[in-house]
Amino acid sequence: MKQVAASRGRDPEAVSGAMYLTVSLDDNAEFADQRLNQFLERYYDQPAENTRRRQACYAGPPGKVAEWLDSYVQAGATHLVLRFAGDHTRHLDTFAKLRPRELLVAP
DSSP: OHHHHHHTTOOGGGOOEEEEEEEEEOSSHHHHHHHHHHHHHHHHSSOHHHHHHHSOEEEEOHHHHHHHHHHHHHTTEEEEEEEESSOHHHHHHHHHHHTTTTTOOOO
16 A cells, blocks of 8 residues: 555655455354345445445354465554444454554564
8 A cells, every 4th residue: 555655746755555344253254244245235226236245254163264364464554444244342452452462563
């Protein structure tokens, strides 16, 4: 991202990378995927596959979400906005438990 900014004559340090990501966490990856699809279909009133082609989504076990998020950090994202599909309180609780251990990503 910073390379693109520099190639267009912009100060790379003045540019922040951000991603809006939709997440469905569950130890059962199939259940997480179904919940994500149902959420997207209700929200956008179209097949989930259409939305998933245009938006970054993760559905699966909590232990793997850090690796997925880190791929965006490694690509230059400095701001990650998470939207949880479904039970927000449960997702927040699950995510909060991951923070000290799994979500330590390198700058």
